[in-house]
Amino acid sequence: MKIASISISSFELPTNTAVCTMTEEPYGHRQRWQQQKYSRQPDAMHVLHVLTDEGIEGMCTVGDARYTSMRARDLEHLRALTIGEDPLQRERLDSKLRAATRHMFTLPGWHGAFDNCLWDIAGKAAQLPIFDLIGRARSTGPFFYNFDSSRVESALENA
Numbered sequence: 001m002k003i004a005s006i007s008i009s010s011f012e013l014p015t016n017t018a019v020c021t022m023t024e025e026p027y028g029h030r031q032r033w034q035q036q037k038y039s040r041q042p043d044a045m046h047v048l049h050v051l052t053d054e055g056i057e058g059m060c061t062v063g064d065a066r067y068t069s070m071r072a073r074d075l076e077h078l079r080a081l082t083i084g085e086d087p088l089q090r091e092r093l094d095s096k097l098r099a100a101t102r103h104m105f106t107l108p109g110w111h112g113a114f115d116n117c118l119w120d121i122a123g124k125a126a127q128l129p130i131f132d133l134i135g136r137a138r139s140t141g142p143f144f145y146n147f148d149s150s151r152v153e154s155a156l157e158n159a
Contacts, residue, residue: 001125002053003087006079006114008062008070009047044069050117052087056124058117074110082114087121 019041022033046062046069062070070078081100085093097111104110123130 001056001087003050003082003085004053005049005051006075006083007049007051008075009049010069011045011047012042013045013068014042046070046113048113048117050087050114050121052121054125056087056121058087058120058124060113060116060120062113070110070113071106074104074106077104077106078111078114087118088125090115090118090122093118 019038020035021038023036024031025034048060048062048070050058062068077100078097081096082093087093094111094115097114101108101110119130119133123133126133
């Protein structure tokens with residue numbers, strides 16, 4: 001099985017992050033910048049589609065609360081780097097895309113939705129729900145944890 005095409009569907013929705021201005025406010029013995037909402041406009045939300053030569057399609061929304069769309073340039077890089085590749089070789093493709101990120105001048109994690117599409121394809125190809133694929137025993141695996149770093153005390157407590 002090979003990746004045959006990659007496309008995006010675009011939907012207009014209320015944005016996750018409003019345009020803002022910053023005001024300087026007292027903070028103890030110093031000043032700090034505080035965000036003030038300015039406006040909330042509609043924004044594009046993209047859904048990534050990865051289609052295989054066997055007709056299996058993986059789909060996923062792009063981004064998270066910080067961004068919901070993929071730059072056209074990143075989509076072209078994704079196509080150039082992955083069309084013709086085996087979608088079941090997730091770890092290999094992730095390694096390739098991480099290496100390519102260093103030369104693309106783009107945000108880290110720009111290909112996260114693509115990885116989710118590959119999981120969708122793997123589940124459909126195996127005729128299993130993705131949680132069954134993920135749930136198998138592994139000796140190692142990456143993990144991520146975001147914590148509140150707005151105050152030193154919060155960061156220390158969460159860490």
